[in-house]
Structures are given as C-alpha cells and as structure tokens.
Amino acid sequence: MKNFFLIFSFLFLLSCSKDDDKNTTSVVTDAGGTVLQSTVLPKKIIVESKYAPSTLIFDYDGKKIKQCVVVGYNKEVYTYDGDNIVRKEVLLTDNTLLNKHEYKYINNKLEYYLAVIYNTPSGNITNKTVFTYNADNSISYVTYRVKYNGDLDPLCNGKLFFLNENLIKHEINDSSSTRTLEYSYDDKNNPFKNILGFDKLLSFEDSDYVSKNNIVEYKSTFKSNYNNITDVKKYTYKYDLNGYPVEKKSDSSDSKKYIFSY
Secondary structure, three states: OHHHHHOOOOOOOOOOOHHHHOOOOOOOEOOOOOEOHHHOOOOEEEEEOOOOOEEEEEEEEOOEEEEEEEOOOEEEEEEEEOOEEEEEEEEEOOOOEEEEEEEEEEOOEEEEEEEEEEEEOOEEEEEEEEEEEOOOOOEEEEEEEEOOOOOEEEEEEEEEEEEOOEEEEEEEEOOOEEEEEEEEEOOOOOOOOOOOOHHHOOOHHHHHHHOOOOEEEEEEEEEEOOOEEEEEEEEEEEEOOOOOEEEEEEOOOOOOEEEEEO
C-alpha cells in the first residue's frame, strides 16, 4: 500500500474561491462558531487520475486512526499503545496480509521500526530501521536487513533535517548511490496534523505525516557512478476557510487531482 501513501506527497499554492469554501466538512466549533483546529480530521480523499483513480476512506476512534481503506484495493489498519501507533498492517480486500510495520518508542520518540513484507519470491522479508536523535534537531537512521538467524545486514543510512516542525531535507545513502529529497512548504494546515501519533512515524512512505504544513515543491536528486538525475514536482491547492486543503492538483503528466473532505 506504499503507492496509497505516496498520494500524500502533496504541495500547495493558495487558490481559493467561494465555491471551494462550500466544500462539505464535519468539524467541531466552540460556542462562538470558531473551528477547534485540533478536531479537524480527513474523512475522505478522492483521487482523480488517468491511470489510477481511487477513493480513500478514513475511520477514527476520537483522534486515533483505526484504518484507511482504499476502496476496492486494500486497507491500512492501525494499533495504538496509549497515544503512540505501535503497529500498521496492510491487507487486501480478502484480508491477506501484505506487509506490517511495528514501531518501538523510547522516551516518547520512535526508537526503531520493523517492516515485514510477506510472500515475496524470496519469502518474507524483514527490515529494521534504527533512529538516532542529534543535538542539531536532525535525526539519523540506519536500515538493516534482518537475516533468518537474527543477524543485521546494513542496507542504507540516512538523515532527516527539520525546520519549523517541517521535514525539509532527507538524505539517503547506500553502497552505490546517494539520494537527496528536498521539500518546500506552504503556511497552511497539513490534513494529517491532528491524527494522534502520525507526527512520530518516520518510515519512508509516511514522511508526509511528520510535518505540520503542506509540501509545495519536492526535489529529488539521485547520484551514482552511472547516473545523475534530478526531478522536481510542484502542486497547486485550494483551501477551505480554516486553511485545510480541499483540492490538490499535480503538475505531473497524469494531471492527478485530489479532493479532500473532513
């Protein structure tokens, strides 16, 4: 279900009209009618695409996410311990388990996670990613392949850089290449900012969850002995009156559009 959450590599420029402000929402207000920002949660995302249209439905217990269903394809099911997400399972519509993440915390920070991919041609594959929190507010990590005897074989390492509670750079290195991901943001509300525990998930496919704002530009630079490739993606958005996205458009050849409901 990695492709499902790549949906959320999103980025915005302000473009709002009166019709956009009428987008249906389900939020809580105080006695004066002011929206209580901590209660706004995404309930549905419609993805309009030439090649892979989809609909995502979110289910919650308060501010804790229970599951997200990609209608007709698969679903992600979440388990909490207190306020922290400790397990994420991806299942097909027939409940076949595709992969699983298990998260371990120390001092309320993510210490490591195990990612298990089931039923590959090589059997089940388990990777372990271990995090180190640096004095400069960056986070370093090493990802290992867990062998059948329990030994750890290093696969890659990386570093995450933050500014104003947003992930601005992600460096990834392995034995033959380096990749740098750079992000620019708007000043609006990330749709997932109020989902309990999402800001602590540091796995690669969940990188959108750790930031409080929305990505407006994404730059990927890949370097190896044979290639030097740079890719830039930009997005435009429309927002509701509370500063949450109601529509996203991609500049990709697929011209994807994402419609958000809360």
